[in-house]
Amino acid sequence: MFANILFSVSSLLVISSCILMMWTKNLMHSCVYLLGVLIGVAGLYLTLGADFVAATQIMVYVGGVVILMLFAVMLTGGKDYQSQTQKILNLFPSMGNKYTFMWGVGVAFVFGCTLIYFFRNLFSVIKVIESDDSYTPTIERLGELLVTDHLVAFEISSVLLLGALVGAAIIARPRKERPAFIDDIVDDHHHDEEHH
Amino acid sequence: MENTIAGYFLSFAPVQHLADSLGVGFTSFLIFFAFCTLFLVILATVGGFGTIAERKISADLQARIGPNRVGPYGLFQLIADGIKMISKEDIMPRSADKFLYYLAPFLSLFGVVCTIAVMPFSKNLILTDLNVGVFYAIAISSLVGVGIFLGGYASNSKWSLLGGMRGASQIISYEIPVTLTIMMIVLIAGGLSFNTLVAEQAGMPWNWYIFHNPFTFIGFFVFFISTLAETNRAPFDLPEAESELVSGYHTEYTGIRFGLFALAEYIEIFVVSAVSVSLFLGGYHIPFGLLEGTFSNEILQFGSLFLKTCALYYVVIWVRWTFPRLRVDQLMSICWKYLTPIAIFNLVGTAIWIVAFDGRSMFDLFFGSGVH
Numbered sequence: 100m101f102a103n104i105l106f107s108v109s110s111l112l113v114i115s116s117c118i119l120m121m122w123t124k125n126l127m128h129s130c131v132y133l134l135g136v137l138i139g140v141a142g143l144y145l146t147l148g149a150d151f152v153a154a155t156q157i158m159v160y161v162g163g164v165v166i167l168m169l170f171a172v173m174l175t176g177g178k179d180y181q182s183q184t185q186k187i188l189n190l191f192p193s194m195g196n197k198y199t200f201m202w203g204v205g206v207a208f209v210f211g212c213t214l215i216y217f218f219r220n221l222f223s224v225i226k227v228i229e230s231d232d233s234y235t236p237t238i239e240r241l242g243e244l245l246v247t248d249h250l251v252a253f254e255i256s257s258v259l260l261l262g263a264l265v266g267a268a269i270i271a272r273p274r275k276e277r278p279a280f281i282d283d284i285v286d287d288h289h290h291d292e293e294h295h
Numbered sequence: 296m297e298n299t300i301a302g303y304f305l306s307f308a309p310v311q312h313l314a315d316s317l318g319v320g321f322t323s324f325l326i327f328f329a330f331c332t333l334f335l336v337i338l339a340t341v342g343g344f345g346t347i348a349e350r351k352i353s354a355d356l357q358a359r360i361g362p363n364r365v366g367p368y369g370l371f372q373l374i375a376d377g378i379k380m381i382s383k384e385d386i387m388p389r390s391a392d393k394f395l396y397y398l399a400p401f402l403s404l405f406g407v408v409c410t411i412a413v414m415p416f417s418k419n420l421i422l423t424d425l426n427v428g429v430f431y432a433i434a435i436s437s438l439v440g441v442g443i444f445l446g447g448y449a450s451n452s453k454w455s456l457l458g459g460m461r462g463a464s465q466i467i468s469y470e471i472p473v474t475l476t477i478m479m480i481v482l483i484a485g486g487l488s489f490n491t492l493v494a495e496q497a498g499m500p501w502n503w504y505i506f507h508n509p510f511t512f513i514g515f516f517v518f519f520i521s522t523l524a525e526t527n528r529a530p531f532d533l534p535e536a537e538s539e540l541v542s543g544y545h546t547e548y549t550g551i552r553f554g555l556f557a558l559a560e561y562i563e564i565f566v567v568s569a570v571s572v573s574l575f576l577g578g579y580h581i582p583f584g585l586l587e588g589t590f591s592n593e594i595l596q597f598g599s600l601f602l603k604t605c606a607l608y609y610v611v612i613w614v615r616w617t618f619p620r621l622r623v624d625q626l627m628s629i630c631w632k633y634l635t636p637i638a639i640f641n642l643v644g645t646a647i648w649i650v651a652f653d654g655r656s657m658f659d660l661f662f663g664s665g666v667h
Contacts, residue, residue: 101320125392127392127395127448128394128395131394131395131398131445134441150425150426150427151426151427151430154427154430154431154434155430155434157431157434157435157437158430158433158434158437161434161435161437161438161441162434162437162438162440162467162470163437163467165441166437166440166441166444166463166467169441169444169445169448169463170444170460170463173448237426238426238427238487
């Protein structure tokens with residue numbers, strides 16, 4: 100019962116925010132709708148009993164990635180983008196010209212057929228999920244597996260993070276020589292003081 | 296269902312009768328609804344009283360009297376303030392981003408209020424004792440940063456934008472020492488749920504994790520300083536620095552929308568203080584196991600947590616009115632050059648301590664088996 104309510108609310112949140120995210124022409128609003136999608140996906144993970152993955156989803160995406168995207172959009176000017184498509188396609192946000200749209204329709208057709216083929220047994224699957232109301236915490240097993248069976252993957256990902264940290268430190272390292280504009284400011288300041 | 300407040304109350308006879316007639320599912324829903332509302336009201340009131348405490352204590356520290364007109368000792372000032380907030384005109388700048396401008400205060404408050412779900416007020420007065428409790432609390436409270444940033448961006452004012460950017464960068468940066476310090480306690484306790492984290496700290500103050508080993512003692516101060524920065528409190532209140540940014544990210548907000556930002560801040564201080572009490576200062580435990588196993592015990596535990604949290608709340612306000620504000624570069628260098636390395640050092644040190652002394656605390660080592 101509770102799992103069903105959670106599933107309905109989360110999937111509604113995901114679908115509606117997804118549509119709004121695609122539809123809006125303001126990049127900043129898109130980012131905020133993306134926030135809704137990501138929180139909804141966290142809810143979907145919860146319905147599958149993956150509590151740790153759900154918390155990590157919120158931690159990584161809401162706390163890190165979305166803020167980063169908001170920063171990036173703001174610094175690059177997140178104004179309303181005029182639609183750059185041709186006449187009939189003006190309804191859609193800028194996605195390309197008529198050739199890209201033709202390709203898109205073709206790919207969507209193939210992809211849709213595949214999805215329908217995969218999900219033809221969808222309703223029988225849903226019945227299975229409804230009957231499954233048990234919930235086992237995943238975090239203990241995750242912790243065990245991370246330091247036993249998947250130790251190499253764990254260590255390699257930590258090396259990746261270390262690389263990112265060192266790279267960020269190198270980029271942010273202050274240069275030895277002083278930029279020219281600081282000298283100008285200091286000179287101006289001295290001039291002002293002399294006048295006074 | 297075992298680790299939730301509904302599971303606890305369903306073990307009482309009257310509630311069981313209710314569950315028989317209404318069904319277990321609906322009764323649990325009713326219990327959850329009632330206690331969510333109750334905790335929300337309590338925290339909102341605490342947030343309101345936080346503003347009074349702030350004004351009264353700051354007045355004390357500056358040898359003034361402070362608000363003393365409304366009610367005894369000016370205690371009802373929060374009602375007057377609330378009515379003022381609600382009845383003020385809701386102004387929006389003409390060039391503001393309407394959607395984001397309306398959304399931002401709610402996101403900010405939402406992030407704080409969602410952490411109530413795992414707040415351990417007592418052993419059983421915890422809405423749900425999630426397996427990933429403290430991790431969930433860190434994760435969901437990062438929504439506050441999004442709210443602050445969007446508030447700053449949407450107002451379309453230079454002061455707000457600067458405040459919002461400072462807020463977001465500050466909250467992201469200081470999450471690292473906070474998380475590393477929490478990892479240290481998780482390492483000792485061996486679990487992420489709040490009841491596991493608090494369980495070993497039962498009894499006398501020397502069982503508290505702050506006195507577990509020298510690293511946790513340093514860790515408490517690292518945690519406290521970092522949480523000050525995460526809640527945008529002075530001396531880290533750069534996002535709302537009055538002397539340079541007018542009021543930072545909420546410069547353009549008026550009426551109840553400003554009120555929501557302020558309420559979120561004061562509730563967040565309480566929540567963060569409660570988390571530090573649970574992690575380091577013994578949580579809800581009371582000595583000698585008074586009235587073990589009865590409902591009065593839960594009330595006493597609630598009181599214990601509340602008192603310690605209020606004491607920490609006082610310190611937060613005290614710090615605010617004592618220290619001058621930092622510069623942005625000082626803020627960042629404190630986080631990245633001092634707190635983060637110290638936190639990593641603490642984490643490694645605690646791990647070595649646990650291996651070397653088989654997880655025993657300092658008191659345990661000095662005085663034999665220790666008192667439990």
